[in-house]
Amino acid sequence: MLPQSKRLLKMWIRLLRVTRASESHLREFLRVNHDTTLPRFDVMAALYRRREGVTMSDLSRMLLVSNGNATAVVDRLEKDGLVRRTQSTTDRRTIFVALTEAGLQQFEVLAAEHEREIITLFGGLSDTDLDTLTDILKRMGKGERA
Template sequence: MSDLSKRRLKLWIRMLGVTRTAENRLREFLRVQHGTTLPRFDVMAALYRRREGVTMSELSRMLLVSNGNATAVVDRLEAEALVKRSPSETDRRTVFVTLTEAGLAVFEVLAADHEQEVDAIFANLSEGDIDQLTEVLKRFGKQ
């Protein structure tokens, strides 16, 4: 292995560590402060972005999870009246999922607090650091 190869491996491990640390902090924050989970937040965020609703298959693809995982989260959110399912007018096998008005209100509070927590997690980064990291990650994403 070359020195550069070893450095890339160390970078990969460091990136994983930062990601896991941030994700664990967000999970704990959502659990303690809001009594919810990161998967629930992710489902609500996806539905918030697509207000017209999405099919369960689309939702699974958006979240990169199985249909079963998405269905379990949607079932719980529906039981709390935060989302609703509506059959398609053109294909009765297709069901659309949308946030309810209550779901929108809950998510807007969650999203604002989530943003503040992410801001706190990365508070030691300057604007220049953020710009530099963003540029590097954009280049990496184009591979």
């Protein structure tokens, strides 16, 4: 039996490969079928989830990306009219971002098809698999905060 560290390493590499391959599949799907990208989709999904609007800081925290990154993607979405920025009235540093009507409509189409792609990718998992995996992932999330 390999030492634990080597087994962890192998698992991590496998995890990375599955994630990267899946991301690659979704990227390709978004590009070919909807002429958009994964970062754009991620931002729109976050804004859809919090329909009332999100600050830039919250957005980058939700997506685990840097502030500057969020700024860049939101800039492009705003240029395309899919997203709107609004200044806070109580704190002039804060800016709220939200989907426009056009953004909302586009995202609802995107989300439905994205969900189908997820089934293509992971539909082979049983209910038990899902429960087990979710449980393990939850515990893996703790390690970063140690």
